[in-house]
Amino acid sequence: xxxxxxxxxxxxxxxxxxxxxxxxxxxxxxxxxxxxxxxxxxxxxxxxxxxxxxxxxxxxxxxxxxxxxxxxxxxxxxxxxxxxxxxxxxxxxxxxxxxxxxxxxxxxxxxxxxxxxxxxxxxxxxxxxxxxxxxxxxxxxxxxxxxxxxxxxxxxxxxxxxxxxxxxxxxxxxxxxxxxxxxxxxxxxxxxxxxxxxxxxxxxxxxxxxxxxxxxxxxxxxxxxxxxxxxxxxxxxxxxxxxxxxxxxxxxxxxx
Ligand SMILES: C[S@@+](CC[C@H](N)C(=O)[O-])C[C@H]1O[C@@H](n2cnc3c(N)ncnc32)[C@H](O)[C@@H]1O
Numbered sequence: 001x002x003x004x005x006x007x008x009x010x011x012x013x014x015x016x017x018x019x020x021x022x023x024x025x026x027x028x029x030x031x032x033x034x035x036x037x038x039x040x041x042x043x044x045x046x047x048x049x050x051x052x053x054x055x056x057x058x059x060x061x062x063x064x065x066x067x068x069x070x071x072x073x074x075x076x077x078x079x080x081x082x083x084x085x086x087x088x089x090x091x092x093x094x095x096x097x098x099x100x101x102x103x104x105x106x107x108x109x110x111x112x113x114x115x116x117x118x119x120x121x122x123x124x125x126x127x128x129x130x131x132x133x134x135x136x137x138x139x140x141x142x143x144x145x146x147x148x149x150x151x152x153x154x155x156x157x158x159x160x161x162x163x164x165x166x167x168x169x170x171x172x173x174x175x176x177x178x179x180x181x182x183x184x185x186x187x188x189x190x191x192x193x194x195x196x197x198x199x200x201x202x203x204x205x206x207x208x209x210x211x212x213x214x215x216x217x218x219x220x221x222x223x224x225x226x227x228x229x230x231x232x233x234x235x236x237x238x239x240x241x242x243x244x245x246x247x248x249x250x251x252x253x254x255x256x
Contacts, residue, residue: 029160030114030135036157036195037115049226056225059236064184067218067250069102075214075252077180079103083147087111088136088171089154093122096129096150110146112136137166144176155207156186156196168207172255181208181253183215188247192223201249208253215251217243 052058072078080103087096090111106128113119122131149171158164188198220239228235239245
């Protein structure tokens, strides 16, 4: 069986046994998350807020891509070649599609998200990639199927401790030994958004205790970067040189 056939089959076979049956029901957290994202959608503010037509947002994205490429290179994951990649909480798919620039094959790129409308948009935007509406507490893939699991601003949205543990356990299950989580998330609370909470290094370690974690601080505080206007090219490197202005952790967590 070819890799592409194996990939499609992994999805088609549906949910694998996950051990979730024994976990506490997190239905209320699923409902809360859906409600929060419905509100974001109604206000449309996230979309405009993060648009790369703002040069500050563009600088944030470029810095993240540059540093991630260096990290993946250093840890031996580039070129991506035949590696299978799962984006958990993939939203409309842009982050996952970006891995194509590092040599990933479309048939090896998979995304899951709780939200049906985001998965619909992801499928429309990137028809060659595989997207599925799913709760990451029960991932519809076999054990050890992936080389990389991408987690961009997902755990800071999850407020329920049990759901966070269930999701990290599932990620551990579908990741092969020697594979890695690609982590990018807030390290501090956002005073303008009570729906998210920052995650410290210790918090990351609690989620993936066995993993070898290589995290760095990145991303100039977005409200500051966005207000830098046409001075951004000059200002961003200066602001980024001050660690206390960096709002996120970026890194890889390697599974033993
Ligand atoms: C802040 S968004 C980030 C989207 C995307 N990763 C990005 O960086 O643009 C967080 C996403 O995680 C998803 N999510 C949160 N908990 C989830 C869960 N248990 N299972 C699947 N997706 C989840 C949400 O639906 C949402 O689309």
